[in-house]
Amino acid sequence: xxxxxxxxxxxxxxxxxxxxxxxxxxxxxxxxxxxxxxxxxxxxxxxxxxxxxxxxxxxxxxxxxxxxxxxxxxxxxxxxxxxxxxxxxxxxxxxxxxxxxxxxxxxxxxxxxxxxxxxxxxxxxxxxxxxxxxxxxxxxxxxxxxxxxxxxxxxxxxxxxxxxxxxxxxxxxxxxxxxxxxxxxxxxxxxxxxxxxxxxxxxxxxxxxxxxxxxxxxxxxxxxxxxxxxxxxxxxxxxxxxxxxxxxxxxxxxxxxxxxxxxxxxxxxxxxxxxxxxxxxxxxxxxxxxxxxxxxxxxxxxxxxxxxxxxxxxxxxxxxxxxxxxxxxxxxxxxxxxxxxxxxxxxxxxxxxxxxxxxxxxxxxxxxxxxxxxxxxxxxxxxxxxxxxxxxxxxxxxxxxxxxxxxxxxxxxxxxxxxxxxxxxxxx
Ligand SMILES: [Zn+2]
Numbered sequence: 001x002x003x004x005x006x007x008x009x010x011x012x013x014x015x016x017x018x019x020x021x022x023x024x025x026x027x028x029x030x031x032x033x034x035x036x037x038x039x040x041x042x043x044x045x046x047x048x049x050x051x052x053x054x055x056x057x058x059x060x061x062x063x064x065x066x067x068x069x070x071x072x073x074x075x076x077x078x079x080x081x082x083x084x085x086x087x088x089x090x091x092x093x094x095x096x097x098x099x100x101x102x103x104x105x106x107x108x109x110x111x112x113x114x115x116x117x118x119x120x121x122x123x124x125x126x127x128x129x130x131x132x133x134x135x136x137x138x139x140x141x142x143x144x145x146x147x148x149x150x151x152x153x154x155x156x157x158x159x160x161x162x163x164x165x166x167x168x169x170x171x172x173x174x175x176x177x178x179x180x181x182x183x184x185x186x187x188x189x190x191x192x193x194x195x196x197x198x199x200x201x202x203x204x205x206x207x208x209x210x211x212x213x214x215x216x217x218x219x220x221x222x223x224x225x226x227x228x229x230x231x232x233x234x235x236x237x238x239x240x241x242x243x244x245x246x247x248x249x250x251x252x253x254x255x256x257x258x259x260x261x262x263x264x265x266x267x268x269x270x271x272x273x274x275x276x277x278x279x280x281x282x283x284x285x286x287x288x289x290x291x292x293x294x295x296x297x298x299x300x301x302x303x304x305x306x307x308x309x310x311x312x313x314x315x316x317x318x319x320x321x322x323x324x325x326x327x328x329x330x331x332x333x334x335x336x337x338x339x340x341x342x343x344x345x346x347x348x349x350x351x352x353x354x355x356x357x358x359x360x361x362x363x364x365x366x367x368x369x370x371x372x373x374x375x376x377x378x379x380x381x382x383x384x385x386x387x388x389x390x391x392x393x394x395x396x397x398x399x400x401x402x403x404x405x406x407x408x409x410x411x412x413x414x415x416x417x418x419x420x421x422x423x424x425x426x427x428x
Contacts, residue, residue: 184317262299
């Protein structure tokens with residue numbers, strides 16, 4: 001039997017169909033919006049409320065083995081944030097890495113209806129599917145890690161292109177993933193097994209494979225396109241967080257050529273300054289490139305001040321964050337496939353780099369000419385919790401609020417923050 005619904009009297013916002021605040025009915029049949037439903041359909045009176053499409057979190061970390069490790073690592077932050085059982089909901093815990101039930105309820109409370117777990121090694125897929133199954137209310141999916149997979153590297157090295165494509169297709173299908181994910185291609189492979197080698201150049205050879213990060217990016221981007229996956233290859237570029245890394249990001253985007261690809265948490269990859277030296281903003285350059293290349297999309301990975309958890313398949317970065325913070329940490333390898341690093345983290349408004357990261361994220365949003373291709377994210381919980389999204393949206397929509405924000409005009413060394421387009425951020 002069909003399930004039908006008529007939502008009446010709500011103020012409807014639907015940017016895809018140019019509806020902006022019109023009071024009108026919305027009809028739903030079997031989970032899809034339709035023109036009309038019969039009078040006997042269930043009615044919901046939404047008078048005084050906004051009716052809009054559910055939010056989609058295109059990149060977050062909510063399920064799977066590394067998420068579970070992060071929960072275990074930080075019992076202290078969950079102890080004081082308990083979601084009690086009610087008549088309609090099950091109990092759970094919050095903090096920066098909530099339990100499965102709490103994750104679903106809290107996304108739903110924000111008006112989000114979909115969240116994509118962004119980094120799962122093939123061997124972790126079953127665990128992830130179990131946790132996603134356990135996450136209520138919202139729709140969800142995940143991206144499977146392939147950028148540091150020794151078996152795929154071997155096929156590429158031996159020029160077995162067709163078998164490479166078939167292996168990627170098999171892994172996507174067998175793991176039930178939505179698309180392929182690349183994290184620091186080459187970097188985690190060189191780091192695995194206690195070798196702890198760094199790959200910083202896209203043309204540097206990865207161990208004994210005779211491959212470079214550029215080869216890996218091109219092969220996986222083209223394969224994702226050829227397989228017609230619903231979302232293109234999702235790329236976490238090399239050199240995350242390092243001053244001067246915007247050059248690596250630009251080179252990656254150039255290597256992609258005219259193919260479709262998504263560059264994730266691009267804020268963390270938009271830094272100028274001498275390589276490994278003092279950070280500066282290169283948001284205008286990165287924005288201009290994305291604006292002029294409609295084959296590319298990105299999400300921002302906005303930093304929000306307060307508690308976060310660094311949680312990444314970029315094991316080398318996990319080690320670097322541990323060294324910066326001195327906090328407790330976990331690093332792990334996944335056999336043949338990937339690695340991960342987890343470090344509790346706090347972003348502080350008076351720290352130069354943190355304040356700069358905050359400003360660069362806002363610049364990237366505000367400089368984008370196509371908001372469908374520069375998507376909102378905090379890379380939850382890396383830049384901050386998804387619970388900060390309402391505050392972030394207000395920061396983008398309300399100039400006065402933005403100007404009141406307690407970022408000092410100076411860094412901890414008393415120096416003025418010189419963002420690449422601070423005038424734009426202030427004037428927008
Ligand atoms: Zn991420």
